[in-house]
Amino acid sequence: MRAVTEMPIDVAARITVLFADIDDTLTNEGLLPAAAYDAVERLTEAGVAVAPITGRPAGWCDMIARMWPVAGVVGENGAFYFAYDRTRRRMRRSFAIADAQRAADREKLARVRARILAEVQGAAVSADQLYREADLAIDFCEDVPTLPVSDVDRIKRIFEEEGAVAKVSSIHVNGWYGAYDKLTMTRRFADDILGVDxxxxxxxxxxxxxxxxxxxxxxxxxNACGVANVLAFQGRIDAEPAYVAEREGGHGFVEVANRILDARSGRSAA
Structure with a gap:
């Protein structure tokens, strides 16, 4: 991973779309810094399409798509995208899995939930589970005392032993049934909403x-970028970003945004 400041000017200047995770990428210790939100707004005003790509629930994503200066949101690790048409005042929603199958999958996830809570002491269902459409989120550090890595790995294995897909974020282990992830739904969102292949x-x-x-x-x-806290996952991540910011969370995101905006405006000299 190279420093964000080493992203070539010509590379940064031609960026037209920016996708970003939310938790610990746009936020710091659970809060959205004003500087990070301002960076999202500045990117959008400069003609860069911005979309959060998150594990957070449908309820949150509806609000973000409506109220943030973004082109849309991919949520629950690729279960859907939401995009709000401000001219027509209509929310566009697209799901990876049909309604009936999601309902059946939730019943299977209820059994997985019971097993995880019985077998991993200290784990808890995430506080935002009520607002989810497709996945089960198990909290290992957001609203519970931080669990050891071995317990996080155990939660992930239980999901997989039950036939579910499981991914580890900075705060939750998310599990679901279905052949999708952040990338597959981002591809659909970009094609449908942005007209981008x-x-x-x-x-x-x-x-x-x-x-x-x-x-x-x-x-x-x-040209993917990580905020500085990605360094904590070295050795436990299947692919690393090309560039990494100096600072963590939302402040690191601002570094990335500034590199792109400065290059597009011709202000950057290195």
């Missing part, structure tokens, strides 16, 4: 993330 235009797109569940995005986008 990410396979053909990946060098004009930056993804910013911080944790193992961002690995599909890190591996796909050649």
């Amino acid at each position: 990410i396979d053909a235009e990946r060098d004009r797109i930056v993804f910013v993330g911080d944790s193992p569940n961002d690995a599909p995005m890190f591996g796909f986008f050649p």
